Amino acid sequence: MKKTKVGLIRVLTTDDKDILYAHEKKLMKYFSNLQITTRCIPNQPEGIYDENTEKMAIPKIVELAKQFEKEYADIVFISCANDPALRNTRQILSIPVIGAGSCCATFALGISNKIGILMITQNASQTMVKILGDNLISCVRPTGVNKTLDLLTEEGKRSSLEAVERLIEKGCDTIALACTGMSTIGFADMIKKTHKVNVIDPVLAAGLPMSYRFF
Amino acid sequence: MKKTKVGLIRVLTTDDKDILYAHEKKLMKYFSNLQITTRCIPNQPEGIYDENTEKMAIPKIVELAKQFEKEYADIVFISCANDPALRNTRQILSIPVIGAGSCCATFALGISNKIGILMITQNASQTMVKILGDNLISCVRPTGVNKTLDLLTEEGKRSSLEAVERLIEKGCDTIALACTGMSTIGFADMIKKTHKVNVIDPVLAAGLPMSYRFF
Numbered sequence: 001m002k003k004t005k006v007g008l009i010r011v012l013t014t015d016d017k018d019i020l021y022a023h024e025k026k027l028m029k030y031f032s033n034l035q036i037t038t039r040c041i042p043n044q045p046e047g048i049y050d051e052n053t054e055k056m057a058i059p060k061i062v063e064l065a066k067q068f069e070k071e072y073a074d075i076v077f078i079s080c081a082n083d084p085a086l087r088n089t090r091q092i093l094s095i096p097v098i099g100a101g102s103c104c105a106t107f108a109l110g111i112s113n114k115i116g117i118l119m120i121t122q123n124a125s126q127t128m129v130k131i132l133g134d135n136l137i138s139c140v141r142p143t144g145v146n147k148t149l150d151l152l153t154e155e156g157k158r159s160s161l162e163a164v165e166r167l168i169e170k171g172c173d174t175i176a177l178a179c180t181g182m183s184t185i186g187f188a189d190m191i192k193k194t195h196k197v198n199v200i201d202p203v204l205a206a207g208l209p210m211s212y213r214f215f
Numbered sequence: 216m217k218k219t220k221v222g223l224i225r226v227l228t229t230d231d232k233d234i235l236y237a238h239e240k241k242l243m244k245y246f247s248n249l250q251i252t253t254r255c256i257p258n259q260p261e262g263i264y265d266e267n268t269e270k271m272a273i274p275k276i277v278e279l280a281k282q283f284e285k286e287y288a289d290i291v292f293i294s295c296a297n298d299p300a301l302r303n304t305r306q307i308l309s310i311p312v313i314g315a316g317s318c319c320a321t322f323a324l325g326i327s328n329k330i331g332i333l334m335i336t337q338n339a340s341q342t343m344v345k346i347l348g349d350n351l352i353s354c355v356r357p358t359g360v361n362k363t364l365d366l367l368t369e370e371g372k373r374s375s376l377e378a379v380e381r382l383i384e385k386g387c388d389t390i391a392l393a394c395t396g397m398s399t400i401g402f403a404d405m406i407k408k409t410h411k412v413n414v415i416d417p418v419l420a421a422g423l424p425m426s427y428r429f430f
Contacts, residue, residue, distance in 0.1 A: 030427075087328060096326055096413070106321035109346060111311055111424050113302060131324060133348075198311070208423045209326050212245075 003035040004075060004213055007068025010040040011057050011080040012047030022184040023079045023203045030204060031211035037072060039064055047080075047181075049121055049147070054084050061085035062092065069093050075210055081178045081202050083127040098210055100180050104202035105131035108176040111198060116172030118163060118182070120145050125178045138170045139178075148181030157190065164191050174198040218250040219290060219428055222283025225255040226272050226295040227262030237399040238294045238418045245419060246426035252287060254279055262295075262396075264336055264362070269299050276300035277307065284308050290425055296393045296417050298342040313425055315395050319417035320346035323391040326413060331387030333378060333397070335360050340393045353385045354393075363396030372405065379406050389413040 024036045041060035048054045065076045076097045083099030105128040108115045117124045117139040124139040142163040150156040183203040239251040256275035280291045291312045298314030320343040323330045332339045332354040339354040357378040365371040398418040406414045
């Protein structure tokens, strides 16, 4: 089987191999025809969490994407729910560029018209909000959860599941996870253990078009 | 491997087995974890091709979808690019309902911002147009092609490939096929033989979320 070579861009700087390769490992588990190389952007140990950090990240993502195209990749995957630099890189590169946020939102939209966004930052990914349009019922952030690691505490888990309940009560049958950090910690599985609701993991959602090479 | 049971609804009436099972066969080829049962709506030998025929089809689709849920299916798939009765059935059924048009458009949107719709009816699928928003560059219908069978003639093929060229010239890098009849005849492959462009087959696009059971 010919494998599709993916250049995976992490938008936080880390040399903790468990964190760095978390998305690569997740994709490899489900999509056996992908061959993935992960690299992270430099000097952003806290990743992207607001407008300013996104602005800082964009030229670094463009740089990495260009490198990937030159050296290796059939596809570039920007593994962030905000889809930073997606349009910029698509203009420059001649290989396909995929973003986690747009894949998550589009996949949700393919299966439902009653979608909720679960986020951990102050604002939901604007790419996702725009794609979902009037199919987006509500965006919710768990109380007391400000970064992905907060989800791992007992308090954070309780609070996050309560946030999911709020989305379900509002009529959502599908929850789009608006942070790839939630993918890192396997949050979709946590939700599915306790709630009967569709949950879209943004990294796995991006795996679908990458794995299924129509392009 | 546990298989996902799909109730596949064809929106044209036929007892020609090659035509009736074309979408089922296509999905089975690519998605080995799907177990598909195909049924067609009654008394519409020409399928859906305008507002009136769509209106006629909606209660029939709802009826078939309800039958599928009752007897058999984990998911219902309405195999038409117009997504007729998608919202109605989602309101009534408690299993997921997938439409070919929304899956085709959402998949295109997941991989590109420069999308063209190739259609054979007078108007493009409004579901698809709405989902694509300002990522839709142009909708084109091949000259002289009014039904899928026209695509099979030499004249129809030439005209359709010329329509694809027009979309590419306008800046599209991704072509969404807005008729599942194009899927029946394998039109995506015809295009990909001669043009370097992403082509989204609406039936296969629907196979992705069905096969990949997040829900």
